[in-house]
Structure formats: structure tokens, C-alpha cells
Amino acid sequence: MKLGAKIIVSIMIFFSVIFLFGGYVLISYFYEVTMEREVEGAIEQYQYNKFVVQANLITRGENWFAGAADGQYDISSMASDMNGTVAFLAADGSVLFSGFPSKTEFSGLFADVEQDMVNYRFMKINNRTFLLTMGIVVHGETSVYLITGVDVEKIQEQQAQIIRKFGVVYAMAVGIGIFLIFGISFFITRPIKQLTAATKKIAGGNYGERVTEGGSDEVSQLARNFNRMAQAVDEKVQELSDSARQKEDFVANFAHELKTPLTSIIGYADRIYKKELSREEQKKAALYIWNEGMRLEALSLKLMDLTILNHKEFCLQEVKTDILFQELTADVEYLMDAKGTSLDCTVEPAYIEVEYDLFKTLFLNLLDNAIKAGAKHIQVTGVVEKMAEGTYFTMLVKDDGNGIPKQEIKRITEAFYMVDKSRSRKQHGAGIGLALSDKIAQIHRSRLEFESDGRNGTSVRLCLKCRGD
Missing domain, CATH: 3.30.450 (Beta-Lactamase)
Known part of the structure; x- marks a missing residue:
């Protein structure tokens, strides 16, 4: 029933x-x-x-x-x-x-x-x-x-007449009562029927299904909790779906990244083995094989870095921001000059906790990514901000290179994912730099936040807890 x-x-x-x-x-x-x-x-x-x-x-x-x-x-x-x-x-x-x-x-x-x-x-x-x-x-x-x-x-x-009249009144009262109770029951059970229908749709794979919320009674609270549960399930399913897709993309991209240099290496090695080449041609083929081998070595090292970041615990040490960024900008000065890119760095003094080598890697990856996007000017700023959760040091890296389409921003921290694959491979990129940087940001109890209009430049934000100077 x-x-x-x-x-x-x-x-x-x-x-x-x-x-x-x-x-x-x-x-x-x-x-x-x-x-x-x-x-x-x-x-x-x-x-x-x-x-x-x-x-x-x-x-x-x-x-x-x-x-x-x-x-x-x-x-x-x-x-x-x-x-x-x-x-x-x-x-x-x-x-x-x-x-x-x-x-x-x-x-x-x-x-x-x-x-x-x-x-x-x-x-x-x-x-x-x-x-x-x-x-x-x-x-x-x-x-x-x-x-x-x-x-x-x-x-x-x-007495008999009263009993007969009472019987008539009773029958009318029962009839009216059934009608009223049916209406009341309909309104009481309607949210539950909606919940039942929603659960069937969710069970059928429609994880975006929600029920109407309203009122403050127990059924309304159940509806709100159901929507929260459905939202959590939807997010978890989406997360699992994204994870499965990322793994598939990782395998496909990794295979592709291996195939291109291996094809070149095999081709040049076969040419050296089967044909009589001049000394100059041999050197050219050997150089190409060496370059592709170095690229594979760099790829394997970056993959190893990703694995290490996922399993190793790091000790964070307190450093002063103005001194830290002064050292970092000095280390990348040669790179900026070689690429013809100008770098301006202005930070407010504060104390933050970082793992120096990892933070340097993150900083270099962000600059390298901006340079590969065609940036001619990079602006690095660091400000101390008071928020409800505490005091934070916010680093902002802003460039004037090619932007990132909005639909791509969510995926740029996936391993091997590249917005412009032809440009990245031409510049010996494998799409791992930002994945490494995001892992490093997580080790520092933060996340990288990207902003871009898809045309002119990209901004990357990183917030770290700090204490004032």
C-alpha cells in the first residue's frame, strides 16, 4: 500500500x-x-x-x-x-x-x-x-x-430517527472527509513523490536532477538534504568521469609524445644503418637523435617529478618574500634576456612558508609558460591581503602573450594537456609544466587560479598564508 x-x-x-x-x-x-x-x-x-x-x-x-x-x-x-x-x-x-x-x-x-x-x-x-x-x-x-x-x-x-439522521450525517462526513483527506494527502505526499521520481532519474544516470525546495517542515528539509546529496553525487560522478577522461587522455597523449621522437629516432637510425652518409649528414642525424633522446629524458624526469610530488612529504620553511623574489628574478634574468622578454617584479614584504626548490620550479614554469605563449612583458606582483580566514600573500603573474580560451582553462593543469599542441611541441613542450606547478601549489596548501579572455594575456594567482613583516 x-x-x-x-x-x-x-x-x-x-x-x-x-x-x-x-x-x-x-x-x-x-x-x-x-x-x-x-x-x-x-x-x-x-x-x-x-x-x-x-x-x-x-x-x-x-x-x-x-x-x-x-x-x-x-x-x-x-x-x-x-x-x-x-x-x-x-x-x-x-x-x-x-x-x-x-x-x-x-x-x-x-x-x-x-x-x-x-x-x-x-x-x-x-x-x-x-x-x-x-x-x-x-x-x-x-x-x-x-x-x-x-x-x-x-x-x-x-431515538431511531436520531440514529438514522446520524447515519446520514456520518456518511456525508465520511465522504467529505475522504475528499479533504485525499487532498491533504496529495499535498503532503507530492514532495515525496517528487523525491521518488528524482531518485529514479538519478538512478537512471540523470545526476543533474533536483527537487523543488520550499517551506521549513521535515519534508522540505528532506528535499534540501536530498538536493545536497544529489549535488555531492553529481560532483563525485563528474570527478570520477573527469579522472577517467584524464587517465585516458594521459595514456593517449603520453603514447603520442613518445611516438613522435621515437619515430624520428628510428627513422634516422635506419638511415644511418642502411645508407652511406657523408660525415656532415651523419652528424646531423646523430644530433637529431640526441635532441629527441634528450627530450624523452626530460619527459621521463618530469613524469618522475609528478610521481614524487604525489607521494613525498616536504618540509616548508619560512622565508621573506622580498628576498625570495629578488633571488628568483636574478636566476631567470638570463632566460628573459635570451627570449627578449621583460620582467617587472614588485612584492610587499611578508613571511611565507615554502619549499624553496619547489617554489622556484613553480615560478620558472609560470614564466616559461608565459614565454611559450609569446609574452613580451611579464608583470609579477605580490601583495599582503587581510581576509576573513587570516592574512594572505597573493602572488600574481600577468603576461601579454596569447590568451587561453575560457573552455580550456579548467584542463590546463592536466598532464600532457596543451592548448596549442603544434606550438608546444615546436618549443619542446610536453604539457607537464603546469601540472607540476599545480601539484607544487597544493603542497603549499593553495591552488593556481587562471584568468584569461582567450585573446590578450593570462593572469595566474597564488595565495599563501603569511605573517606581516
């Missing part, structure tokens, strides 16, 4: 039980109060009738009922002065007078009747319910049984 059906059935059972119990209590209470009122009225009638009998006995003498039994007197005239339907019985149980139907049986009614007591009971007479009050009327030596009857069938009919 679905949750909505369970809610409807549960509420309707509860509602029905409460409604029926409440109706039973009210109807029973009304019936009891009405009957108590009728009993009180019947007893009052009996007392009045008893007074009439006693008055007649005083007036007509104690033997009047004995004469009535012999047919000497007519009791009906006295009965006409009484309230309700009456009957008189002699002490031996014989009927002296009865206003009730002729076949009415009074035997057994007086078993528990005592003098000065009034008893009552309900009795069916000709399919109608009567309330009978009975007692003993004593005057001198004379005693008779007096029965006063009140027809209470109308109360029974009224």
Missing part, C-alpha cells in the same frame, strides 16, 4: 472511530436524559393516581373495590379522572379494571413491589413500548395494586 493510501485509511479509521464514539455518547446521553424525564413524569402521574384512589376509598368506603369486583360499582368512572392508562389488580392478582389491551399480561410485575414503594419497568404491549409504574395502595384493611402506563414509543421512534 502506498503512503498516500496509508495516510487516507489511517486518518479515516481514526476519524470514523472518534465520530462514531462521539455520536454514540451523545445519542445515548440524550436517550437516557429523555427516559429519566419520562420516568419522573410517570412517577408523578402514579402519585396523582394513587391520591385519586385513596380519595375514592375515603369517600366510598374501604369495601368499594370489593363491590367493584362483584360488579356492583363501575371503576371506569374513577379511571377517567386519572392520568395515563391505568389498571387495578386485587391482592390475589385478579384484574379489577384495565385500560390496557385485553390480552395484556400483568403476572410477575408485582414480585418485588412493597408497600410505600414505586417500581417501574418497560414493557412491549401490542408492539408499542410502555413505561409502567406500579405500587400498592393501602387503606385500612383494603389493598389494591395500581398500575399506571405511559406510552413511550414516540421516544423510541425519536
Whole structure:
């Protein structure tokens, strides 16, 4: 059974039980109060009738009922002065007078009747319910049984009518209740149905599926938590997908990077082996083989560096920024002059924790990458900034070379990934420099942030925790 059906059935059972119990209590209470009122009225009638009998006995003498039994007197005239339907019985149980139907049986009614007591009971007479009050009327030596009857069938009919009306009201209430509860159940379970549909879509591979959030109840909190979970799953799946793609690209690019120099080496070696070459041609072929071999060696060393960075722990030491960058710019001065690129470096003094050799490698890779992008001017700045998390030293390397397309920025730190493959290979690049730099930044508890409009220049930002000078 679905949750909505369970809610409807549960509420309707509860509602029905409460409604029926409440109706039973009210109807029973009304019936009891009405009957108590009728009993009180019947007893009052009996007392009045008893007074009439006693008055007649005083007036007509104690033997009047004995004469009535012999047919000497007519009791009906006295009965006409009484309230309700009456009957008189002699002490031996014989009927002296009865206003009730002729076949009415009074035997057994007086078993528990005592003098000065009034008893009552309900009795069916000709399919109608009567309330009978009975007692003993004593005057001198004379005693008779007096029965006063009140027809209470109308109360029974009224009770039955109330029950029928209650049944109609109950049926209407149940019908309206089912309609209302169905609507309420629909609104309560709709978010859960949305969650169920969303889970099916996510299970089917649509990890971007989300549910509508709103309100502050438990279901809304569940929806928010579900969206957070779905977001985390989506990010994890995307991360795994990116990781798988990166591995595939790594293998493909690595194979390609090996294939190009190996093809050249094999070709020149075969030429040397099979043909008679002049000394000059031999030197040219050997030089090409040597260059390609050096390129493969550099590639293997960089891959080894990547592996080491992933598994080795490094000790960071505190250095002063102005001294550090003064040394770094001095070390790259020859490179800048050789490439015809100008370098401006301005940093604010602060103390940062770095692994000197790794940080130097990162700095050189960023400059080398800018030069390979055709930069003629590189601006390096370092400023101390106070943030909510603490004080940070922000290094910004900005060049005027060829920019990086925005769709490529996310992938430029992947191993072997190159924006312009032909230009990179021409300049002996393998696409590992920025991957190394990003790993170094992570070792320094930071990340490289790249900005470029895709046309004019690139900016690289690195934030490191520091303390002021």
C-alpha cells in the first residue's frame, strides 16, 4: 500500500472511530436524559393516581373495590379522572379494571413491589413500548395494586430517527472527509513523490536532477538534504568521469609524445644503418637523435617529478618574500634576456612558508609558460591581503602573450594537456609544466587560479598564508 493510501485509511479509521464514539455518547446521553424525564413524569402521574384512589376509598368506603369486583360499582368512572392508562389488580392478582389491551399480561410485575414503594419497568404491549409504574395502595384493611402506563414509543421512534439522521450525517462526513483527506494527502505526499521520481532519474544516470525546495517542515528539509546529496553525487560522478577522461587522455597523449621522437629516432637510425652518409649528414642525424633522446629524458624526469610530488612529504620553511623574489628574478634574468622578454617584479614584504626548490620550479614554469605563449612583458606582483580566514600573500603573474580560451582553462593543469599542441611541441613542450606547478601549489596548501579572455594575456594567482613583516 502506498503512503498516500496509508495516510487516507489511517486518518479515516481514526476519524470514523472518534465520530462514531462521539455520536454514540451523545445519542445515548440524550436517550437516557429523555427516559429519566419520562420516568419522573410517570412517577408523578402514579402519585396523582394513587391520591385519586385513596380519595375514592375515603369517600366510598374501604369495601368499594370489593363491590367493584362483584360488579356492583363501575371503576371506569374513577379511571377517567386519572392520568395515563391505568389498571387495578386485587391482592390475589385478579384484574379489577384495565385500560390496557385485553390480552395484556400483568403476572410477575408485582414480585418485588412493597408497600410505600414505586417500581417501574418497560414493557412491549401490542408492539408499542410502555413505561409502567406500579405500587400498592393501602387503606385500612383494603389493598389494591395500581398500575399506571405511559406510552413511550414516540421516544423510541425519536431515538431511531436520531440514529438514522446520524447515519446520514456520518456518511456525508465520511465522504467529505475522504475528499479533504485525499487532498491533504496529495499535498503532503507530492514532495515525496517528487523525491521518488528524482531518485529514479538519478538512478537512471540523470545526476543533474533536483527537487523543488520550499517551506521549513521535515519534508522540505528532506528535499534540501536530498538536493545536497544529489549535488555531492553529481560532483563525485563528474570527478570520477573527469579522472577517467584524464587517465585516458594521459595514456593517449603520453603514447603520442613518445611516438613522435621515437619515430624520428628510428627513422634516422635506419638511415644511418642502411645508407652511406657523408660525415656532415651523419652528424646531423646523430644530433637529431640526441635532441629527441634528450627530450624523452626530460619527459621521463618530469613524469618522475609528478610521481614524487604525489607521494613525498616536504618540509616548508619560512622565508621573506622580498628576498625570495629578488633571488628568483636574478636566476631567470638570463632566460628573459635570451627570449627578449621583460620582467617587472614588485612584492610587499611578508613571511611565507615554502619549499624553496619547489617554489622556484613553480615560478620558472609560470614564466616559461608565459614565454611559450609569446609574452613580451611579464608583470609579477605580490601583495599582503587581510581576509576573513587570516592574512594572505597573493602572488600574481600577468603576461601579454596569447590568451587561453575560457573552455580550456579548467584542463590546463592536466598532464600532457596543451592548448596549442603544434606550438608546444615546436618549443619542446610536453604539457607537464603546469601540472607540476599545480601539484607544487597544493603542497603549499593553495591552488593556481587562471584568468584569461582567450585573446590578450593570462593572469595566474597564488595565495599563501603569511605573517606581516
